Amino acid sequence: MADDSHIRIIPLLCPECGNSLPAGEDDVIVFCATCDLAFEIEAGKLVRRELAHLAGPGDVRLPFWVLPFRVATGEGEVRTVPEFRLLAGMVATGTTAERTGPPLLFVPACMFPSTPLHVRAGRLLTLQQPPLAAGGPRPSRIAPIVFREADARTMGESILLATVTAERKKNRLFLEGFSCRFGKGRLVTIPFADRGGRLYHPGMNLEM
Amino acid sequence: MSSGMSAVISCPQCGSPFDFREGSRNGLCPSCRTSLAVCGEAGVARFYLEERLDLPRARVEARKSLAAAGVDPRVAEKLRFEGGELCFLPFWSLRALVTGWRWLEKEVVVREEVVDENGCKSVVERRGPNEQHFETIASPIDYSSPAFDPTACGLRGIALAGAVLSLKLMDHEALSQCATVFDPVKGAALARQEALAASKKSRPVGTLRCMERLVLCGERLALISYPVWRLTFSAGERIYPVVVDGINGRMLKGRFPGPVVVRLWQPMAVILLLLSAYFVHPAAGSGAVMLFLGWFFSVHGTSLAELASFFALLVERKEDIEHG
Structure with missing residues (x-):
């Protein structure tokens, strides 16, 4: 092992305006309120990150990593949203226009009060496949972002499997043949209404 | 490892010392209100716990421990101290979220009530079709393990001391001048494997086959060095080694002359x-x-x-x- 044990303590100052960036204990992404920019703390450096805010009313915005994905199973490859809906055992109603392109995986970038809720939040949004139309105003309150894109990729398989029908997951051969690949991720915030401790998204009829 | 361990660091902006919680990524200087990120080499921050006993006090504690260890008081009186060395032993501290899944196949026993030709009822057990279960796993983990060979000193955990005392940022060069600083012999990858193995749940009774995949997310990894005193006694022509905890004076490991x-x-x-x-x-x-x-x-x-x-x-x- 190398004996180089130096620890670097880096002041978190906005590279654009020089103001101090408020940061929670576990935050990996910090915001400059003056410049309206987000920065990721990577190996002691501040790297600019794009952050999209989905439109809609809400008391609190939850950050999610959104990763396009492909899944390979023994039954074939899943590349599109309709194919993913089949994998998840959802019945296509035909009432809403399906988004074209690869399906998207939603992984919470914030910490939920309990870890099962963390997986549940990712599972519900991935099943919903909401359109990513940014255009929301700069939010005043965003839950702390504590997971990096690499963490989201690591968690990806568990959340994807959580969306698959229970009967498929009981099949050992299905699990042995299951593999997923993720494209480049982006960070989005989704507004939720705080209803006495439960978070609700009226547009997606989603409660967690 | 307790999550309440804190380290004292100096703000690079104003020079004020302040408490920084071990395992955190960022802190706030209370003097100049600057947010600070703490980064270790290759993502590993190194801290140490300062010793609370000096050499004479460690020797006193070691001699006190002799009676408790069953050493003959007459032999203990004749023991002479030969030397003493302060050592810092490294421990891995890992906090993360374990995510993954587990698939199980269990055998099922079905109980059936049968009635024979005489009308007597009895319960017969037979093997039913196997059951398959799938579960998603997501749980936080707070793991600590020695990064050296623990058999050499008898020290296995540092949770209690770490929860009470403040950590200090490791300055390897400065600390090496007054003590022997042990480098970790166990790498971070092995510590991760151990943490994953420790987070695995036991299999339920009747499990025939099991498949599981677990990974660590959002990990916070740190190396924390713990102080111990390595002392030596001599009795006659023999040298006897003793290891004393550098925080609380507890004898961790030692060999003494037997009773006469x-x-x-x-x-x-x-x-x-x-x-x-x-x-x-x-x-x-x-x-x-x-x-x-x-x-x-x-x-x-x-x-x-x-x-x-x-x-x-x-x-x-x-x-x-x-x-x-």
């Missing part, structure tokens, strides 16, 4: 028995000697040195006492 036993009764009884046999009749005395030698050689072997020590070495030292 004075054997008077056995040789005296043999001599009296042989003499009284000779007084009765010389032939009885010779017979008694032959009987004694036969018994002695059968028990202790045919060594004349053993025979001599049986009568001459009335003071016997038992085996060394191992502690920890």
